[in-house]
Amino acid sequence: MGEIGLYEAMSSCRAVRRQRPDPIPDEVVRRLIEAATWAPTGANSQPWRVIAVRDADTKQRLQELYLGPWNAYEKNARQAFKGLGPEALASQERVLAAATHLAKQMHRSPVIFVFCFNPERMAITDAEQPRPSVVGGGSVYPAVQNLLLAARAEGLGCVLTTLLCMREPEVRALLEIPEPWATCAFVPVGIPASRGHGPLSRRPPEKMAFLDRWGAPLF
Amino acid sequence: MGEIGLYEAMSSCRAVRRQRPDPIPDEVVRRLIEAATWAPTGANSQPWRVIAVRDADTKQRLQELYLGPWNAYEKNARQAFKGLGPEALASQERVLAAATHLAKQMHRSPVIFVFCFNPERMAITDAEQPRPSVVGGGSVYPAVQNLLLAARAEGLGCVLTTLLCMREPEVRALLEIPEPWATCAFVPVGIPASRGHGPLSRRPPEKMAFLDRWGAPLF
Secondary structure, eight states: OOOOBHHHHHHTOOOOOOBOOOOOOHHHHHHHHHHHHTSOOGGGOOOEEEEEEOOHHHHHHHHHHHHHHHHHHHHHHHHHHTTOOHHHHHHHHHHHHHHHHHHHHGGGSSEEEEEEEOGGGOOOTTTTSSSOOOGGGGGTHHHHHHHHHHHHHTTOEEOOBOGGGGGHHHHHHHHTOOTTOEEEEEEEEEOBSSSOSOOOOOOOGGGTEEESSTTOBOO | OOOOBHHHHHHTOOOOOOBOOOOOOHHHHHHHHHHHHTSOOGGGOOOEEEEEEOOHHHHHHHHHHHHHHHHHHHHHHHHHHTTOOHHHHHHHHHHHHHHHHHHHHGGGSSEEEEEEEOGGGOOOTTTTSSSOOOGGGGGTHHHHHHHHHHHHHTTOEEOOBOGGGGGHHHHHHHHTOOTTOEEEEEEEEEOBSSSOSOOOOOOOGGGTEEESSTTOBOO
8 A cells, every 4th residue: 555654644643533433444453553562662561451442332431431521621721711812712712622522422433442551560760750750651652652643544533632541440440451450541533524634733843952951942 | 755654664663772973964853853743742732842962971971870770770670581481581682782782872872862841731630540640651752752753764773761760860950951841751863883673573463452341352
């Protein structure tokens, strides 16, 4: 097949929150998961697993669990809109409308990938630092990102969400996830229902990078 | 240019720990960082920055700081080798030799990318769960992974390391990183000095994925 280029895939890999319910073929699901396995993990331990949730009742229960944290998040987000100019406000409102759509329709996506991780199989090198730890994520989110990029290559839309981590006990019971495995990412995937992939809105490299020490311009 | 395909890049993006000191052109460094910006972050907040360390003295100091945690890690790793069969042992010894080479020669890589993050700009949805938090990593490691893949596309070798998070206070002082920004990834990048990119050794999708609930085969 004519494979999509790497930079083309990365530069157009938008969060796609409006998805059609059409099923995704098994071989495509397998390619997405294989792409995830290619990502690096600490000591090559691959301390993650993924549950592909396709069952209608299970997806619906996930959507119901999602709504509580989503409603709280949306309320906070609207507070933060105060003081935005009209253009920025309109842009934020568009994102929020799509995210609200997702919160209400997530169960209609053909697959929801639930990524799990095992903290006991990770060397969490920032565990002792006096601030929130993130390093465990270094052995799971590269895999999630590979899956998002593979979905882009397959013409599928998806979005990385983590809100359901706030309902981990209920998700654990629903999906029978054994201790000490835990949840780290929820990725609904489906054919884009509206505009789908395209140009991204991001802060440019000039504002993201320094040379040799903090604050020194690189470019 | 004839762009590398997405799946080709992902499936051959090996950890390359032996790197040549040849400098990396500015425009290539910029492409790597731009690729990182394309990754998703929570609420599109891009709560990370990257310091491209090129200064010889600063790289050398990073390498010196790395050696302490590396020596401890290597000792532990060798303990874990006991009981391995000859083939697995030989494979692990090869990885360890390359990682030891990196620990001693990291300063010779032309660039070391130091990724920083701001926990105050993250919604860490698993902060209340009774296990190590990883969700903050969901807004930084997709960007790191994009940079690794872009390096692959540019014919450059690199490897994601996090050991220096154990020396964060010293790294913070060296690179003048202001609170509350903190470190999450250290990526030396250079032209591969030996075999470079190629096939990966990974657990296959069949062992990584379930259908609808934990333990149920997907394929």
